[in-house]
Every structure is written in structure tokens, then in C-alpha cells.
Amino acid sequence: MILILSAICLVGIILLSIRAKFPGRGGYLALLTITLLGSQSYLLMDTQFHWGTKLVTKKHTVKIYPIVSFPGSNQVLIYRNLGSGKTKKQIYVTAKGPQKKQKSLLYSDGIKVRLRSYRQKSALRITAQSEYHYTSKLMQVLFAGITNNHHLKATTVTFLLPGNWSVLSTSNARQAGTALKNGKAELKQKVAGRVQKYLRLHPEKATAQPVLKRIEEQALQVETHRILQKFADRQASHD
Structure with missing residues (x-):
């Protein structure tokens, strides 16, 4: 109008x-x-x-899978840095399925990327898009031809990552892999130490192989995760 x-x-x-x-x-x-x-x-x-409008946020949630895994069921959200300084952006890479055959890329330019820990088993990616919507037909008629209706204000992508996930750049992931390979003997000793500590507290479980196997896997997960965290980039989140 x-x-x-x-x-x-x-x-x-x-x-x-x-x-x-x-x-x-x-x-x-x-x-x-x-x-x-x-x-x-x-x-x-x-x-x-944006007179006569209200913000409407739509969310889309998908399950994500890692393209890189480490011993002890440790999963990694991989990203690659582009640019430098204030113009530095990231490309986050995940797999679309457990077989890791198809990759999904997320470029952080123009959107907010948040990394959050949570206590579920599956990793999720939540995309929230906030749009302006006119509140009445009158406002739509009054501003007919204007792009405010459904105009995108912001996009926020949140990665919800279980405790066995780490966030590493491609270069840091390679360094972490080298560190784990070179420290394999030390890692094995620490895992064995955790199992022995458990047996001292629970000697009756000495012959319970399924229990000992579970304790060993937990120890491997914890020790490997500790090493991965040394290479994690705390600046990967863009709040």
C-alpha cells in the first residue's frame, strides 16, 4: 500500500x-x-x-556423527580454520551417518556457532532461524512489496556434544593422533593402573571378566579424552 x-x-x-x-x-x-x-x-x-512484526524462531534438529574417532569411543567434531584475525571463520565437518560415507559441512560465516556439552549419548546439531513475521493482515497489506515479512534476522547453530566428544581443528587432530601413537605404552600403563585401582576397591570382581572389560573401556575413554583435550581449541565457539 x-x-x-x-x-x-x-x-x-x-x-x-x-x-x-x-x-x-x-x-x-x-x-x-x-x-x-x-x-x-x-x-x-x-x-x-520492523514495525508491525514479531520474531518467530524455527528450529531444526539432526543427529550428527563424527568423521574422526579415537580409542575408547572418543569422537571428534572436526573443523578447519579459514582466514585469520577478526575475519577467521570455521568449516565444521560431520558425517551424515554412522558409516561416515557422506559428509556435512557447516560454514560459520554470517551465523553464530555454539558448542555445548550435554549428558545424552547422541550428538545433535540444532539450527535456529529467527525471522520477522507481520502480526496482522493489515500490516501485510500496508507494507506489501517490502521484504520484512519472513526477513531473516539471525541463524544460530548449536552443537550438543556428549562427554566423549572433543572439538579439534584438522591440524590439532593430526597432532593428537601422533601424540596418542607415540604415547601408546604410557596410555596402556595408565589404563592398567585404573583397572588395578578398581580391583583394590572391589577384589570380589577379580574374576568378573565382563565387569573388568567395562572398567578397562571406561579407563581408555577417560585417558584418551584427557589427551585430546590438550589439543582442543577453546576459541572454536562463536557466541
């Missing part, structure tokens, strides 16, 4: 400019010019303040 009003005013100004002898020409020109400037100013301010 405002766009139509602006167009009518513009056409009127052009016609009055051509017809110099039109009765009351000066007054009509002034009125049309003021109306045109007012409507355009109103539209310009609306693009900033």
Missing part, C-alpha cells in the same frame, strides 16, 4: 511538472512531495525497526 502511494505521488509530481498551467499546481506539488518523502522515510525506518 505504501509503495503504491509512493508511486502515485511520483507520477503526480511528474505530470504536474509537465503541466505548468494546472490550477493550484504549486500546492499540489508541495502536498505530493511531502507525502512521497514521508512514505519513503516511513519505509526506510521500517527496514530498521
Whole structure:
């Protein structure tokens, strides 16, 4: 409606400019010019303040899988840095399924990326998009032709990662792999030490192989995770 009003005013100004002898020409020109400037100013301010709209946030949740795994069921959310300084962005890489055949890429440019720990077994990626929606049909008619309706304000992607997940850059992941390979003997000793400590507290479990196997796997997970955390980049989250 405002766009139509602006167009009518513009056409009127052009016609009055051509017809110099039109009765009351000066007054009509002034009125049309003021109306045109007012409507355009109103539209310009609306693009900033989004009058007559409300924010609606839509969320989409998907389960994610790692493309890199380490001993002890340790999973890694891999990312690659692009650029440097204030312009540095990340590409986060995950797998679309447990077989890791298809990759999913997320580029952090123009969006907020948040990394959160939680106590579930599956890792999730939640995409939240906030859009402006007009609150009534009247506002839709009034601002017809303006892009405010469904205009995207912000996109936030949150990775919810279980305790056995780490966040590593591609270079840090390679360094972590080398450290684990070179420290394999030490890692084995620490795992054995944790198992022995458990047996001292629970000597009756000495012959319970399933229990000992579970304790050994838990120890391997904890010790491997501790090493991975030494290489984790705390700056990967963009809040």
C-alpha cells in the first residue's frame, strides 16, 4: 500500500511538472512531495525497526556423527580454520551417518556457532532461524512489496556434544593422533593402573571378566579424552 502511494505521488509530481498551467499546481506539488518523502522515510525506518512484526524462531534438529574417532569411543567434531584475525571463520565437518560415507559441512560465516556439552549419548546439531513475521493482515497489506515479512534476522547453530566428544581443528587432530601413537605404552600403563585401582576397591570382581572389560573401556575413554583435550581449541565457539 505504501509503495503504491509512493508511486502515485511520483507520477503526480511528474505530470504536474509537465503541466505548468494546472490550477493550484504549486500546492499540489508541495502536498505530493511531502507525502512521497514521508512514505519513503516511513519505509526506510521500517527496514530498521520492523514495525508491525514479531520474531518467530524455527528450529531444526539432526543427529550428527563424527568423521574422526579415537580409542575408547572418543569422537571428534572436526573443523578447519579459514582466514585469520577478526575475519577467521570455521568449516565444521560431520558425517551424515554412522558409516561416515557422506559428509556435512557447516560454514560459520554470517551465523553464530555454539558448542555445548550435554549428558545424552547422541550428538545433535540444532539450527535456529529467527525471522520477522507481520502480526496482522493489515500490516501485510500496508507494507506489501517490502521484504520484512519472513526477513531473516539471525541463524544460530548449536552443537550438543556428549562427554566423549572433543572439538579439534584438522591440524590439532593430526597432532593428537601422533601424540596418542607415540604415547601408546604410557596410555596402556595408565589404563592398567585404573583397572588395578578398581580391583583394590572391589577384589570380589577379580574374576568378573565382563565387569573388568567395562572398567578397562571406561579407563581408555577417560585417558584418551584427557589427551585430546590438550589439543582442543577453546576459541572454536562463536557466541
